[in-house]
Amino acid sequence: MLILFVLLCLVAATCGQGNSVFIPQCANNDHCPLDHACVAQSCEDPCVGTCGSNSTCHVRFHIPSCVCPSGYTGDPLIACIPQVQPQCTANDHCPLDRACVGQRCKDPCVGTCGSNSTCHVRFHIPSC
Incomplete structure (x- = not known):
């Protein structure tokens, strides 16, 4: 000063x-x-x-x-x-067993199926 x-x-x-x-x-x-x-x-x-x-x-x-x-x-x-760089902007940017959610490649099975059920991912789409 x-x-x-x-x-x-x-x-x-x-x-x-x-x-x-x-x-x-x-x-x-x-x-x-x-x-x-x-x-x-x-x-x-x-x-x-x-x-x-x-x-x-x-x-x-x-x-x-x-x-x-x-x-x-x-x-x-x-x-x-x-800034966090996006991993993806579309499912095609992720491995086939992942989906683009919020610009991140994530497991689409999380929270998708009910209890005691099994989830499988095929081409980014979860199936119970």
Whole structure:
């Protein structure tokens, strides 16, 4: 944090003995570089503490913007998580004993047949 202090010395012997005065860097964002914002009269990086984990912050005209980087998804203000690549988009992308469910190749027998019955999969289709 950059804080500008100016010592006002009335008598040389009193300099550095607590008689400093705070001189503000800014009164509004117009007094700061475009990638900083006026916070408590000081030009600060507005990204500090703004974005969630794994996110990237960019400042444009003093305003921070959080984004998830390529290959990540989620709410950039909370957290970005790695995107899971789909295993499949159709049954043809899976082995014959699996079916494409929610972009994953899964056993289509799970939860399909009643108790004490046997499930067989043929060409991605379960049969009890």
